[in-house]
Amino acid sequence: MITLALRRLFRAAFTFFVIVTLVFFATRMSGSPLDFIIGEGLSAEDRATLIRYYELDRPWWDQYRAFLGALFDGNFGLSFIERRPVSTMVAERLWPSAQLLLAATAVTLLLAIPLGVVAALWRNSWIGSAVMSVAFMGYAVPNFVLAVFLVLVFAFWLNWLPVVGNGTPWHFILPTVTLSAAMIAAIMRFTRNAMLDVLGQDYMRTARAKGLDEGRVVVKHGLRNAGITILSVVGLQIAALAASGSVVVETIFAWPGMGELLVNAAIRRDYPVLQFGVLTVALAVILINTCVDIAYTWADPRLRRSGARR
Amino acid sequence: MKHLLTATALVAALSGMAGAAELTVAAANVSSYLDPGKDHSNVGSQFYFNSFDPLIHKDYSKADPEWQPGLATEWTLIEPTVMELKLRPGVTFHNGEQMTADDVVFSLNRMFQATFPPYQVRMRDRLSNFDHAEKVDDHTVRIHVKREEPLFETLLNLQQTFIIPEDYTKALSGDPKVAEDSDYEAFAMAPVGTGPYRIAEFVPGQKIVWERFDGFWGEQAPLDRVNVIQVGEVASRLTALRTGEADIATNIAPDQLSTIEADPTLKVVGGATPLFHVMIMNQNHPKLQDARIRQALMLAIDRNLLNEALWLGKAVVPDSHTMEEFGPFYMPELKTFEYNPERAKELLAEAGYDGSEITFDTQGSYYTNGMLAAQAITEMWNAVGIKASIRDLPKWSGNDPEMMARNWSNPMYFNDPFGSFGVMWAPGGPSQSEGRFNTDETYAEIWDRFRFSKDIEARKAAYAELMDHMAKDPAVLPLYRPYESWAMRTDLNWAPKPGHIPYVLDFRAGSVALTN
């Protein structure tokens, strides 16, 4: 078990290294930050001066070495555009992002798992289909359309809720609803399907044969087993959201989050911000996934055996 | 349910409450840095005027420049190339320092003799005729120019020549006695000036908080506090007005005006901004080297239709690169650009246009209505037989040799043709350096007369020649002066003043009032 966890951690570290390297080279391939630093229309002389000043003429291996060095000494440099430490910029946005993510995940789990069980148990009646259909609505409407719609209804017309920033708990409602709406259907669907898998297993048949009530058996045995699958899907969903899902919501609700920071940095080719930002997000995602993987393997005896053997 | 909102701490920070006069502005963009010296962006120009002063002010309620004392109370040319200025006594910076001649000399020379590369850029494109500033005594400075300068006052009114404190800036990093590049970098995160509002908080890309500066030398600011928050999405900006989270929302596109007008508690003010949305063309692209092709591209564009359709007729379509704000240099009599699709077709035939694809670059929704105009323009080109398509790029392409035509904006950086056309189209300037615009000796000679003639008529005549040159071998077509709108509460009295450069949010005394 411990060797397995260690090996998983080693792979995580290796993945991290691959990402760091990819990001370093990809950012430099995608263009120059100059036009975004001072504004477009620079003369050739200006360009040359600025390239020297921002050390864009440093050979790539030198820059790469400095970047790798930063992984150890923590000096990730200054943003080209804001000229302040990128670590400050990321720190400013990490917590608001995490808050929103946690809120959305909590709401999603509270709604999606019970609804998924309902959809599985009533799979052959209209109830199952109806529950699924409603959840689809939230998922199937583009996130920003739903967000703007919520803004118009609950703030513009009804004037019930605020739309700008993350100042109070009230500010969480609309962004959380928007993000959850997109996740609920997926988690619910996997819950339902995982439950259906469990329903088909022999021990369920045995349980039923013993005359036990299906609903209770499902909740007792089924959910426990299906929980493994659900766990991994939830992990993936959170990871996906952490990685890219939130930029739309952040833009619309003026939420000071990571998604907006990263997309802006990518558009403006602010390499230092992009590098450190992606690195932070990747670290979070890898951690989530590694934990889920280890938990997954640990919870599933068959995989544990195979994992130990291979 | 409204209690829901009012119960929150948020609302305590909002305006309209008894006592403190406070405003919140929902801005489409908040700057990434605040340094009046290096910045010339449309985003940045919103924010400097409240916190900084130039040596020479003007009456901003008038389009024609009417100079007024600023941080200098008197100024005289003591030699053809030397101006002496008497400084206003008793001026205090936001950090409590007294302003002296040293601060003025430091502020000016950091630009005139720039060593910090971003300042060098601005020095070259507009301040290159300045040689240096020197201190005479604590309240007198002299400014030396290289050649006689017809635009002395104008250039000392610029955002780039706003005054900043010397000791404070030098002490920001490294050696407190030496001005290092890192000091200027640090200044942009913690700017200090002499204006009526101090910058109490600045989070790049998110918010700016102004507080009234009680030590201001002039008339006290009317507001205690102004919060500027970035709200990028237009629906959210409009909504923030309705929920009371904001009192003013910037950058409302014409198509959204009807939403505001339907609400009696809100109003819109706006006007044609002193800025042109332009189409630039690459003179050196192999497919466009024949000037007749570029002329045809211009003649095919019905700018009045664009105005009627996309700007509800509220934009201003110019006949030449000229605007009223140029004062004596406003030249409506010039007819440089026109719409004539028949002539466009003839020119294409004469030039032997081979039907190859001509692309129009645009940067998404970077400019208000930019994407719509791009699509409409390519459609107009198609109508005269040009095979046209759009390249929507997430970046500037003006320095890309593949660029054929694209949209750009040409703001008026100061009230003179040099401050608008001149900054972009000087010989050796940005457009030429980027390889899409050529000048020859003739152009340079006309340019020199336009830039340095002391006689107004001589400068005007030279400008007319430049425009003629541009019509014969075109590289730019001004499309229109866009109509910019600010939406706000009806009880708020604020409007952009005609004497300002584009987008300035002026909250000084006399510029804003609450009428409840």
Added chain:
Amino acid sequence: MTAFPMIARNTALGAFWASGDRIQRLALVLGAALALAALAAPLIAGFDPTAQSLISRLRPPLGFEGARPGHWLGTDELGRDLLSRCLYGLRLTLSLALMGATLGLMLGGLLGVLAGVAGKRIDAVIMTAVDTQIAIPFTLVALFMLSVFGSSLTVMVLVLGLAGWEQYARILRGEVMRLMQMPFIEAARAAGASPLRIALTHVLPNVVSPVVVQFTLSLSNIILLESTLSFLGLGVQPPTATLGAMVGVGRDYMPNAPWIVLAPALLILAVTFCVQILGDWLRDRADVRLRAR
């Protein structure tokens, strides 16, 4: 455990129809109608989807004040016929989604199976690639590809295909690994069955269910992703119509001209709805264990 007769029975549409409930049948009919509309877009659209009329922008659908005859759903921000754009947009969106999802399936499926059956070195390499893809914000990957390779429909298909491959890889690897441990596979192996035969008769039927689910999920995901890219200004180049581009641009007009968002948004909803319901239905029919009951 015999798989082929099951597939044969599934293709018999009658039996399939009979097995569905009302919502599932509705989805089937609606889906067929949408597919037909997309295929026949050039025939049934009344207007050129890119033909502008700047003097009649933002006209509402027929029946509302200010509507223009002939424009059933009204006109968009450049006076183009909304219905025609919706039809062409549906056509292109469906094509992009199918191509993207297929690309993802092929790439991810191949790598996933390979990771499942090949040695642990290859497995580690492939899983590192999967983890890398998961951990890098996808909008950044898209932005990178678009700025390096330029924006064209081909690049867009590649971007959309890249968006889901890691899901297939993860799922297939997991399933294959799980199955390889199953007694019946070991029995088949012991009985001398070739790996190909094992794959076709034992593994394939067992992975059909999760792959179908993932395919339907990624179809809708891709449609939504395309709209998100449009929101960020990274979508298909104008004036080409896709449903995503139409909602991406149209969102600014929601307060004053909601129809230009509603029409494409409802189409996205309808497509996603059909795909999901049909996917679940297929999955229920195809699932070996559930069918046994």
